Amino acid sequence: MRGLFRQISTRFYSPGSCLKDATAVTDALNLAETQRSYILGRQIHGHITKLGFSNDIFTQNNSIKMYTNCGSFTDAHKLFDEMPERNLVSWTLIISGANKSSQYGLAMESFIEMKRVEYFHPNEFALGSVMKACNATGDVEFGLCVHCFSVKIGMERNIFVGSSILHMYSRYGDIEAAELLFESLKEPDLGCWNAMVGGYAQCGYGIEAIKVVSTIQFKGVLMDEFTLIHALNACLITCDLDFGSQIHGLIIRKGFESTITLMNSLINMYFNIGANDHAWKLFQTMDHRDIASWNTVLSVSSQVSGVQQVAALFSDFMATGLKPNIITFSIMFKMCGEVLEGQQLYGLAFRLGLYDDPRISNCLISMFCRCNAKETARLIFDSIPSRSLQNWNEMIHGYNLSSDLAALKLFAKLWGSSLTMKPDECTFSCALEACFKTDNLQVGRQIHGIIIKSGFDSNGYVCSSLVHGYAKYGVLTDSYALFDDKMDIVCWGALISALVDQGYTMAAIRFFNRLKEDGQYPDSFILGSILNMCASTTSLDLAKTVHSEVFKLGFDTDEYVTSAVIDAYGKSGDIKSASIVFHDSFGFADVALYNTMIMAYANHGYVTEAMEVYKMMKSTSLNPSQSTFVSVLSACSHAGLVDLGRSLFRSITLDYKMDPSPDNYGCLVDLLSRNGYLQEAKGVIEAMPFSPWPAIWRSFLNGCRIHGEKELGIEGAKKLFEMFPENKAGDYVVVSNIYIEDGDWEHGLKVRKEMVDKGIRKDLGSSWKNV
Known part of the structure; x- marks a missing residue:
C-alpha cells in the first residue's frame, strides 16, 4: 500500500x-x-x-x-444518487455495476428509471447489460420488452445487444426466435455462436448443436472453452462418441488441456455415453484435478461399482488434501449400507464445518432410514432447529420405505402446525404413497381434498400418484374423474401407466386411443407403457400396431422406446422382428438395448445368438451392467453352459470392478441348480454378502427335485420354512414332490396334509389368448 x-x-x-x-x-x-x-x-x-x-x-x-x-x-x-446531473454513461455504469454485484433487480429498475426521467436512448452497453439481468432472473417478459425496444430504436442487430437477446431466447427454450435473430445478424461474433450452440444443446437438439459447431470450425471462428463445453453437451444428447473424440482432439490442439472445467466436462461426457475406459484414462492422466473432477468419478463409480471400490476411490481423494464438499458427501452417504459408515462420514462433515447444512441433514435422514434406523433418523430430524420442507419430505419418505403409519402422522403434523410452510408436490406424493401402502384409501381421499384446496390437483406429479393409488384399489371412476378438465400429456401418461401397472389392459388401450382422438400425441413414456403391456400380455398384433405409431411419431430413434419395442416383439414370440429392430438401432450407444436383445434370445433358446450380441456390446465402448449379466447368465442357464456362466460371474468383479447384484447371484444359483451342481449352489447361497430370499431357495429346491437330491432338498426346505414361514403353496408342493419322487410317500403326503391344515391352497391354473 x-x-x-x-x-x-x-x-x-x-x-x-x-x-x-x-x-x-x-x-x-x-x-x-x-x-x-x-x-x-x-x-x-x-x-x-x-x-x-x-x-x-x-x-x-x-x-x-x-x-x-x-x-x-x-x-x-x-455516489450515483448524489449526482446533480447524469448522462448516458452514468446510467450504463450503474446498470452494469448492479449486474456485477448480482443485484439484477436493481439493474432492471435503473433501466426503467433511466427511460422515465431522461431524454436519451440507451446505448448497446446499457441494453446488453439489462438483458443480462433478465437472463439471470429469468424475467423473460421484461426481456421481450427490451427486445421490442431494441427493434424500435434499431439496435437489435448490434452484436453486443443481439448476443444478450440470443442468450435469453436460447436459455429459456424459444429456439425458433433465437434462430430468426441469429440469421438477422450480419457478422455474429463468438458470443452469438456460443449462444446458438448452447441453446440447441439446452433444448435437446444435439444434432443441430453439432452442425453449428462444425460451421464455426468451417468458418475459421476461434473457439473458446465455452464453445467446446456446449459441444460436449451436444455429444451427451446424441451419444456420439466419434464427435466427442474429435472435440477431445480439438481441445488438445488448441491447448485447453489445462482448463479444468473443460476437462471435467470431457470426463463427464465420456462417462455418460458409456465410454468409461476413455473417461478413467483421461482422469488418471490429468495434471490437475479439482473437487468437481473427483465428484464426477465418485458419482459414476457409485452407480457402476461396488461399495469397496467407491470407498477406495474416496480414500485416494482424501489423500490429495482436497476437502469434500456437499456434493461429495451426498454421493458417499448414498453408498452407505451400514449405520457405522454413515456416522463416520457425518463426523468428517462435522469437522469440516458442514454439520448445519440442511442438505447434510437430508442425506443423514435418508441414509438412516435406508439402513432401517428410523429412530436415529427421527432424532436427527427433531434436532434440526429450523427444519426446511425438504427435511419434512425426506422424513416422510423414509417412513414410507417400511409402509409405516408414522408417515401419515408426520404429514398431519406438518399440515396442522405450520402457517408459513406448506406442502409441495413431493410432500403430497409421499403422503399419498403412505396412504396406499398402508391400505388407507379413506385417508387418501381426504388428502385428495387437501390437494384440491391447495391447488395441486393439476400438478402432473401429484396427479400421477393419485391415479396410481386409485387404480391400485380398482377405483377407476375416481381416476377418470381427475381428468375432466386437465387432459395434458403428463396426466394421460400417469393414467395409462397406472392402468398398465394394475393390469387393466382394455382400459389402457381405450384411453390410448382416446388420447389420439383428442388430437394429442403420445410421448415416449406413454408409448413405452403400452409396449410394456404388449410384452406382458404377449399381444403381437397390438405390438405391431404400436410399432407403426412409433415410426409415424418419429420415436424410432428413442432408445427407451426402441428397447420396449424389442422387448414386446421378443416376449410376443416374434424374435425375427425383435432382431431386425435391434440391428436397425446400431447407432445407439445404449446398454439397455443390448440387454433386452440378449434376454429375448435367451428366452427363446437362441443362446449362441445371445452370446454374439454380448460380444458385440463388448466390442463397442459400452461396459456391461449388472442387468447385462442377468441376461447372459440366464442364457447360460437355459443352455447348460456352466463353465461359461461361472466365468461370466467372476468377470463381474475381476473385469468390471462391480459387486454382483442379488439378481446376479440368483442367476448363478439357478444355473448351478438346474445342472446338478447343488453343493456348489448351496455354497453360493451361504456365502452371499446378503441374506437369501425365497426365490433363490426355490431355484435350489427345484434343482434338488430334478436331480433327486432328497437330503439337500429337505435341508434347503427347512431353511426356507424357518426364514419365511408365510410360504406359497408351490413351496410345499415342491418339497412334497421331492419326497414322492424319491419313493417316500409317507413324508410326501404328510407335507401335503400340513399345507391343507394351514389353509394354504394352490392357485388355480389359468390361460388366456388374445382374440
Missing part, C-alpha cells in the same frame, strides 16, 4: 502536476481501480471532492466505475 501512495505522490503531486484537471483525476482513479484498492480509491475520491470536482460528470462517472470494480457497489450507487 505504501508503494501505491508513493506512486500516486510521484505522478500526481509533483510540482506543476497536481490533481487539478480531469485527466490527472482519471489517471489516479484508474490506478486505484487497476490495483483493486478500495482504500486508495476512497482517499482519491475524497481529494477530488475537496478540489471541487463533485459536479464534474466525467470525474464522477470514473469514480462510480472505480468503486464498482473495487467491489463496493454500495458506494458507487450512493
Whole structure:
C-alpha cells in the first residue's frame, strides 16, 4: 500500500502536476481501480471532492466505475444518487455495476428509471447489460420488452445487444426466435455462436448443436472453452462418441488441456455415453484435478461399482488434501449400507464445518432410514432447529420405505402446525404413497381434498400418484374423474401407466386411443407403457400396431422406446422382428438395448445368438451392467453352459470392478441348480454378502427335485420354512414332490396334509389368448 501512495505522490503531486484537471483525476482513479484498492480509491475520491470536482460528470462517472470494480457497489450507487446531473454513461455504469454485484433487480429498475426521467436512448452497453439481468432472473417478459425496444430504436442487430437477446431466447427454450435473430445478424461474433450452440444443446437438439459447431470450425471462428463445453453437451444428447473424440482432439490442439472445467466436462461426457475406459484414462492422466473432477468419478463409480471400490476411490481423494464438499458427501452417504459408515462420514462433515447444512441433514435422514434406523433418523430430524420442507419430505419418505403409519402422522403434523410452510408436490406424493401402502384409501381421499384446496390437483406429479393409488384399489371412476378438465400429456401418461401397472389392459388401450382422438400425441413414456403391456400380455398384433405409431411419431430413434419395442416383439414370440429392430438401432450407444436383445434370445433358446450380441456390446465402448449379466447368465442357464456362466460371474468383479447384484447371484444359483451342481449352489447361497430370499431357495429346491437330491432338498426346505414361514403353496408342493419322487410317500403326503391344515391352497391354473 505504501508503494501505491508513493506512486500516486510521484505522478500526481509533483510540482506543476497536481490533481487539478480531469485527466490527472482519471489517471489516479484508474490506478486505484487497476490495483483493486478500495482504500486508495476512497482517499482519491475524497481529494477530488475537496478540489471541487463533485459536479464534474466525467470525474464522477470514473469514480462510480472505480468503486464498482473495487467491489463496493454500495458506494458507487450512493455516489450515483448524489449526482446533480447524469448522462448516458452514468446510467450504463450503474446498470452494469448492479449486474456485477448480482443485484439484477436493481439493474432492471435503473433501466426503467433511466427511460422515465431522461431524454436519451440507451446505448448497446446499457441494453446488453439489462438483458443480462433478465437472463439471470429469468424475467423473460421484461426481456421481450427490451427486445421490442431494441427493434424500435434499431439496435437489435448490434452484436453486443443481439448476443444478450440470443442468450435469453436460447436459455429459456424459444429456439425458433433465437434462430430468426441469429440469421438477422450480419457478422455474429463468438458470443452469438456460443449462444446458438448452447441453446440447441439446452433444448435437446444435439444434432443441430453439432452442425453449428462444425460451421464455426468451417468458418475459421476461434473457439473458446465455452464453445467446446456446449459441444460436449451436444455429444451427451446424441451419444456420439466419434464427435466427442474429435472435440477431445480439438481441445488438445488448441491447448485447453489445462482448463479444468473443460476437462471435467470431457470426463463427464465420456462417462455418460458409456465410454468409461476413455473417461478413467483421461482422469488418471490429468495434471490437475479439482473437487468437481473427483465428484464426477465418485458419482459414476457409485452407480457402476461396488461399495469397496467407491470407498477406495474416496480414500485416494482424501489423500490429495482436497476437502469434500456437499456434493461429495451426498454421493458417499448414498453408498452407505451400514449405520457405522454413515456416522463416520457425518463426523468428517462435522469437522469440516458442514454439520448445519440442511442438505447434510437430508442425506443423514435418508441414509438412516435406508439402513432401517428410523429412530436415529427421527432424532436427527427433531434436532434440526429450523427444519426446511425438504427435511419434512425426506422424513416422510423414509417412513414410507417400511409402509409405516408414522408417515401419515408426520404429514398431519406438518399440515396442522405450520402457517408459513406448506406442502409441495413431493410432500403430497409421499403422503399419498403412505396412504396406499398402508391400505388407507379413506385417508387418501381426504388428502385428495387437501390437494384440491391447495391447488395441486393439476400438478402432473401429484396427479400421477393419485391415479396410481386409485387404480391400485380398482377405483377407476375416481381416476377418470381427475381428468375432466386437465387432459395434458403428463396426466394421460400417469393414467395409462397406472392402468398398465394394475393390469387393466382394455382400459389402457381405450384411453390410448382416446388420447389420439383428442388430437394429442403420445410421448415416449406413454408409448413405452403400452409396449410394456404388449410384452406382458404377449399381444403381437397390438405390438405391431404400436410399432407403426412409433415410426409415424418419429420415436424410432428413442432408445427407451426402441428397447420396449424389442422387448414386446421378443416376449410376443416374434424374435425375427425383435432382431431386425435391434440391428436397425446400431447407432445407439445404449446398454439397455443390448440387454433386452440378449434376454429375448435367451428366452427363446437362441443362446449362441445371445452370446454374439454380448460380444458385440463388448466390442463397442459400452461396459456391461449388472442387468447385462442377468441376461447372459440366464442364457447360460437355459443352455447348460456352466463353465461359461461361472466365468461370466467372476468377470463381474475381476473385469468390471462391480459387486454382483442379488439378481446376479440368483442367476448363478439357478444355473448351478438346474445342472446338478447343488453343493456348489448351496455354497453360493451361504456365502452371499446378503441374506437369501425365497426365490433363490426355490431355484435350489427345484434343482434338488430334478436331480433327486432328497437330503439337500429337505435341508434347503427347512431353511426356507424357518426364514419365511408365510410360504406359497408351490413351496410345499415342491418339497412334497421331492419326497414322492424319491419313493417316500409317507413324508410326501404328510407335507401335503400340513399345507391343507394351514389353509394354504394352490392357485388355480389359468390361460388366456388374445382374440
